[in-house]
Amino acid sequence: TDVLIWWGHMAHDRVKDEIVERVYRRVLSGMGLIVLHSGHASKIFQKLCGTDSGCLKWREDGEKEILWAVDPGHPIVAGLEEKIIIPQEEMYGEHFNIPQPDEQVFISWFEGGEVFRSGCCWHRGKGKVFYFRPGHEAFPVYYQPEIQKVIINAVKWAAPTDAPEVVYGNTAPVVPFVSHMEGKTIQGLHEKK
Numbered sequence: 001t002d003v004l005i006w007w008g009h010m011a012h013d014r015v016k017d018e019i020v021e022r023v024y025r026r027v028l029s030g031m032g033l034i035v036l037h038s039g040h041a042s043k044i045f046q047k048l049c050g051t052d053s054g055c056l057k058w059r060e061d062g063e064k065e066i067l068w069a070v071d072p073g074h075p076i077v078a079g080l081e082e083k084i085i086i087p088q089e090e091m092y093g094e095h096f097n098i099p100q101p102d103e104q105v106f107i108s109w110f111e112g113g114e115v116f117r118s119g120c121c122w123h124r125g126k127g128k129v130f131y132f133r134p135g136h137e138a139f140p141v142y143y144q145p146e147i148q149k150v151i152i153n154a155v156k157w158a159a160p161t162d163a164p165e166v167v168y169g170n171t172a173p174v175v176p177f178v179s180h181m182e183g184k185t186i187q188g189l190h191e192k193k
Helices: 017-028 037-041 043-049 145-158
Strands: 003-007 032-036 057-069 083-093 103-110 115-124 127-132 179-181 184-186
Touching (some): 003 037, 003 145, 032 037, 032 043, 032 145, 043 115, 043 127, 083 145, 127 145
Antiparallel strands (some): 057 083, 057 103, 103 115, 179 184
């Protein structure tokens, strides 16, 4: 899987820890992850964020939402207007307990006056994570062409790149050197002067 889209509304606690660990390892090794709407409460999103991202305000009133593109040069907003109007949606409000995003793509405004960081990007290991807030199951949000375009763009953005292999652990020096340890001389390719 190059990019996994994760949406969930309930029973986040029923996802087995070994599945969360497999997805986590895949993200670190380069798989993209798109987390939609209430997927913020999923074990995998919380593990990747390192916070209890279930902390936020919400109201299921079917309010109008204006989704503002606050990073107009970001690839996720390519081909879109500066704002997307969603006629009916569940409100999510700040404070949203997430780490500072590496890139903030969208911010939402709701009729009740709340705002919300609705499009956030992070890099985790070799992988990319995008959280996109719209998508409550009671409203036809995913039928909106602009919302579909955001998700398509996000998948393209999050797709793995041809990044170099990362080696962790005890490794040999990159540049040969001479070191003195406990009175003994360890000599690399450079001659001792």
